[in-house]
Amino acid sequence: MQPFLPRWLSSVHHDGSPRYLSRLNPQPGEKVRVRLRVGAEAPLRRAFLRTCPDGEEALAPLAPIREGGPARWFEASLVATERIVHYRFVLEAEDGVFFYGAAGPSAHDPLDATDFRLLSGEPPPSWLERAVFYQIFPDRFANGDPTLDPRPDEYVYRGGRPRTFRWGEAPPREQPFPLVFYGGDLPGIVQRLEHVVRLGADVVYLNPVFTAPSNHKYDVADFDHVDRHLGGDAALIRLREALSARGMRYLLDLVPNHVGVSHPWFGAAQADRGSPEAAFFTFEEHPDRYLSWLGVRTLPKLDYRSEELLRRMVTGPESVVRRWLRPPFSADGWRVDVANMLGRAGEVQLSAEVARAIRRAVKEARPDAFLLGEHFFDASGSLQGDEWDATMNYAGFTFPLRTWLRGFRLRARGVEPEIASPVPSTTEAFEAALRARRSAIPWAVALRQYNALGSHDIPRIRTALSGRDALHRLAAAVQFTYPGLPAVYYGDEIGMEDVPGLSERGCMIWDEARWDASLLAYHEDLVRLRRGTPALLSGGFQVLAVERDTLSYQREGALDRVVVVAHRGTEPRPAGPLPVACGGLPEGLELVERFSGRTARVKDGVLELPPQSQGAGIWIAERDGVLPLG
Numbered sequence: 001m002q003p004f005l006p007r008w009l010s011s012v013h014h015d016g017s018p019r020y021l022s023r024l025n026p027q028p029g030e031k032v033r034v035r036l037r038v039g040a041e042a043p044l045r046r047a048f049l050r051t052c053p054d055g056e057e058a059l060a061p062l063a064p065i066r067e068g069g070p071a072r073w074f075e076a077s078l079v080a081t082e083r084i085v086h087y088r089f090v091l092e093a094e095d096g097v098f099f100y101g102a103a104g105p106s107a108h109d110p111l112d113a114t115d116f117r118l119l120s121g122e123p124p125p126s127w128l129e130r131a132v133f134y135q136i137f138p139d140r141f142a143n144g145d146p147t148l149d150p151r152p153d154e155y156v157y158r159g160g161r162p163r164t165f166r167w168g169e170a171p172p173r174e175q176p177f178p179l180v181f182y183g184g185d186l187p188g189i190v191q192r193l194e195h196v197v198r199l200g201a202d203v204v205y206l207n208p209v210f211t212a213p214s215n216h217k218y219d220v221a222d223f224d225h226v227d228r229h230l231g232g233d234a235a236l237i238r239l240r241e242a243l244s245a246r247g248m249r250y251l252l253d254l255v256p257n258h259v260g261v262s263h264p265w266f267g268a269a270q271a272d273r274g275s276p277e278a279a280f281f282t283f284e285e286h287p288d289r290y291l292s293w294l295g296v297r298t299l300p301k302l303d304y305r306s307e308e309l310l311r312r313m314v315t316g317p318e319s320v321v322r323r324w325l326r327p328p329f330s331a332d333g334w335r336v337d338v339a340n341m342l343g344r345a346g347e348v349q350l351s352a353e354v355a356r357a358i359r360r361a362v363k364e365a366r367p368d369a370f371l372l373g374e375h376f377f378d379a380s381g382s383l384q385g386d387e388w389d390a391t392m393n394y395a396g397f398t399f400p401l402r403t404w405l406r407g408f409r410l411r412a413r414g415v416e417p418e419i420a421s422p423v424p425s426t427t428e429a430f431e432a433a434l435r436a437r438r439s440a441i442p443w444a445v446a447l448r449q450y451n452a453l454g455s456h457d458i459p460r461i462r463t464a465l466s467g468r469d470a471l472h473r474l475a476a477a478v479q480f481t482y483p484g485l486p487a488v489y490y491g492d493e494i495g496m497e498d499v500p501g502l503s504e505r506g507c508m509i510w511d512e513a514r515w516d517a518s519l520l521a522y523h524e525d526l527v528r529l530r531r532g533t534p535a536l537l538s539g540g541f542q543v544l545a546v547e548r549d550t551l552s553y554q555r556e557g558a559l560d561r562v563v564v565v566a567h568r569g570t571e572p573r574p575a576g577p578l579p580v581a582c583g584g585l586p587e588g589l590e591l592v593e594r595f596s597g598r599t600a601r602v603k604d605g606v607l608e609l610p611p612q613s614q615g616a617g618i619w620i621a622e623r624d625g626v627l628p629l630g
Contacts, residue, residue: 004107005098005105005107006093006095006096008039008042008093009091009100009105010105010582011038011039011041011042011071011584012037012038012042012091012100012105013036013542013582013583013584014035014036014037014100014116015116015540016118016442016443016444016446016447017443017538017539017540017541017556017558018557018558019037019556019557020034020035020036020037020540021034021035024444025119025121025122025123025124025444026080026118026120027080027121028081028083028121029080029081030079030120031077031078031079031080032077032079033077034049034062034075034077034087035065035073035074035075036073036074036075036089037072037584038071038072038091039070039071039072039581039584040068040069040070040071042072042093043093043094044091044093045093045094046061046062046091046092047062047074047089047090047091047092048060048061048062048076048089048090048091049061049062049076049078049087049089050088050090051078051085051086051087052086053082054081060077062075062089063075063076069584069587070581070584070587070605071584080118080120082120083119083121083386084118084120084384084385084442085117085118085120086112086115086116087115087116087118088101088110088114088115089101101114101115101439102114102116102117102438102440102443103435103439113440114439114440116443117384117441117442117443118442119385119445121385122363122385124444124447124448125333125368125370125389126368127368128448128485129447129537129538130531130537131202131203131249131485132199132200132203132485132487132527132530132531133201133204133205133251133452133485133487134196134199134201134203134204134205134487134488134490135204135205135207135452135456135487135488135489136204136205136206136207137207137216137456137505138186138189138206138207138230139181139183139185139216140184140490140502140505140506141184141188141192141490141508142184142185142188142189142191142192142508142510143182143183143184144188144190144192145185145188148187148228148229149164149181149183149229150162150163150164150181150183150229151164155213157176157179157262158176158178158179158298159176160175160176161179162179162181162213163175163179163181164181164182164183165181165182167183167507168182168506168507168509170499170500170502171502178215178216178219179215180215180502182507183229184507184508185229185230185235186226186230186236186239187231187235187238189204189206189239190235190238190239190242192508193242193243193246193248196248197248198524199488199493199520199523199524199527200523200524200527200528201488202248202249203248203249203250203332204243204248204249204250204251205251205253205335205372205487206250206251206253207253208252208253208337209226209227209236210222210223210225210255211226211228212227212262213262214260218255219259219260219261219262219298219299220255220259221259221260221263221264222263222264223313223320224323233329237328237329240329240330240331249332249333250332251331251332251334251335251370252331252333252334253334253337254335254336254337256302256313256321256336256354256358257301257302257337257338258300258301259299259300259302260298261297261298261299261300264277265280266281266300269281269283269287271287273287276306279303279306279308279309280308281300281301281302281303282301282303282345291303293338293341301345303345303348304342304343304353305348305350310357314357314358314361315357315360315361319361321334321358321361321362321365322361322362325362325365325366325369326365331369332366332368332369333362333366333369333370333372333389334358334369334371335372335392336371336372336373336374336388338374339355339373339391340373340377340379342354342355343355351382352387355382355387356386356387358371359387359388370390370448371388371389371390372389372390372391372450373391375388375391375392375394375395376395377395378395379395380440383441383442384441384445385444385445389445389448390450390484390485391449391450392450392452392455393449393450393484394452396433396434396438396449397434397437397451397452397479397482397484398453398454398458400425400430400437401430402461402464402475403424403425403429403433404425404427404429404551404568405465405471405474405475405568406422406424407420407421407423407425408420408425409464427546427547427549427550428546430551431543431551434482438483438541446484447483447484447538448484448485449484449485450485450487451479451482451484451486451487452479452487452489453475453476453488453489453492454489454504456489456504456505457504458504459498459504460489460496460497460498460504461475461492462492462496462497463497463498467497469495469516469519470613470614470615471614472495473519473615473616474568474614474615476523476526477564477615477616478564479526480526480527480529480530481536481555481562481616481618483541483555486526486527486530489504490508491508491509493519493520493523494509494515494516494517494519494520495515495519496508496509525594525595529594533557533560533562533620534558534559534560535555535557535562536557536562537557538557539558539561540555540556541553541554542554542556542582542583544563544580544582545578545579547573548569549568549569549573550565550566550568550573550612551566552564552565552566552578553566554580556583559623560620560621560623561589561620561621562618562620563580563583563591563618564617564618564619565609565612565616565619566616567612567614567615567616567617568614569614570614572611573609573612574611575608575609576608577606577607577608578609579605579606580602580605580606580607581605581606585602585621586602587602587603587605588601588602589602589621589624590621591607591620591621592620593617593620594617594618594619594620595617598610607619
């Protein structure tokens with residue numbers, strides 16, 4: 001909270017969780033009850049719910065509904081008259097008039113951009129609430145069928161030939177990086193699926209599986225077939241069957257921004273400037289000067305001014321987007337590669353139009369499918385309920401958390417060396433970064449953001465933290481208790497680090513003697529905790545305390561509550577009080593710490609906590625006596 005604001009404003013709270021909204025995803029025209037919690041000692045005279053139907057401001061008084069204990073509760077109603085209903089609160093107090101929105105309290109009437117947002121209409125897929133994701137880079141996970149391994153005599157790509165190395169063997173420097181293979185395939189995933197089951201993850205996200213000459217397969221040569229080196233179409237069907245038998249789901253990786261130079265569309269475009277495919281690309285000088293992804297000539301960029309391209313990729317009845325969501329493949333959704341760049345090239349800015357077309361096609365083909373966009377930056381404009389269901393939450397979770405734990409790193413094209421500082425961000429900056437990104441999107445979207453500690457595109461979390469186990473566990477605890485969907489990158493759960501020559505894309509270690517068994521057990525416990533704790537699935541979020549090396553926050557469910565004490569310091573946080581009155585915790589409430597079994601009770605607005613070593617304490621109250629909205 002801003003330091004010049006009255007302290008009582010820290011006790012004001014509202015979010016989209018069941019204690020504060022009677023319906024998170026109402027139908028158009030449905031009435032929704034809205035609650036506000038304010039500290040019992042706050043000098044509040046009146047409170048109003050501010051909406052803006054059809055562009056005109058409307059104020060509705062909030063009625064007091066409960067007093068006593070540490071908080072007073074107020075309630076009003078709004079009607080979901082628009083697809084997105086913006087609202088905030090106006091607070092008339094003895095010491096002035098203040099405003100409260102998704103970004104927190106302010107002494108000035110804030111911009112609508114910081115309002116709370118209620119989405120009406122299409123609800124998110126119900127299965128997402130309990131989902132835990134597990135990302136697999138297919139070539140590096142498990143070799144299930146060595147007869148499928150790429151061989152040097154099969155093809156030439158960028159002047160090189162593919163080679164398949166022994167599992168985990170370091171490749172020679174002269175071997176082109178995209179042509180370094182280890183034979184990982186879809187049969188291997190099926191054979192090793194029990195490891196994912198053991199962890200507790202239930203949704204597998206696969207990096208691209210379509211026909212392509214490289215190991216990463218973002219240079220697609222054929223959207224109509226699974227690469228034969230991964231096992232072909234039949235292997236994906238078998239994987240689908242194996243997942244279904246275990247009650248699991250999977251996402252495919254769609255690359256609609258560009259194709260590889262070996263794709264028939266590009267070949268036809270180069271061969272004949274009058275062909276329909278020629279309009280799929282932007283030629284500066286036909287046939288050899290064309291726009292490509294970040295100037296990489298092997299990845300020509302697609303131009304969605306072409307209606308025929310949009311039809312083949314997205315809108316047509318047999319489009320790429322629709323086909324793989326239907327039986328027999330029945331993917332449960334798409335992760336969309338470089339979603340931030342899709343449909344954008346200079347004066348051509350069709351990003352929103354293409355994203356909305358993809359959304360319509362996905363939801364028509366399979367209403368319960370999940371549409372996840374890759375985005376490293378500010379994706380808030382595309383997260384308002386009509387484009388992506390969610391994005392890979394690098395900017396709103398991964399990077400702020402890493403910066404708080406190890407310092408700042410920014411790698412950018414044309415910048416050598418990277419922009420960096422070994423000094424971790426302050427806890428105030430960490431909290432502000434999380435709040436800024438969270439408040440810019442509807443709460444319903446925040447709950448389904450893809451929160452990863454690492455991926456195939458950034459250093460592994462263990463490497464980023466210089467192998468420090470306690471910080472790794474702290475990061476995982478925050479990941480599983482923060483609003484959104486936790487996503488584990490293969491091998492992070494056993495302590496894998498970056499591999500020389502392969503970076504974060506090293507081969508999965510299957511020798512259990514080399515695993516960090518304790519770390520794996522810790523992840524298994526976090527999965528069980530999340531699944532068994534309603535507050536962590538759909539509960540609200542409120543910061544309780546910001547200290548030099550510690551961030552404390554709570555998740556409020558309909559009946560339960562979780563308090564997290566995340567401490568990064570090498571020296572323990574001393575035993576002492578954690579102020580919780582601002583969070584409305586009832587007097588006498590007992591909480592139990594997940595890992596130690598220790599108990600603490602609320603007394604005079606504080607929790608008297610024992611010392612907290614580097615890591616996270618997770619304090620749980622299964623029932624706290626505060627009734628939900630009924």
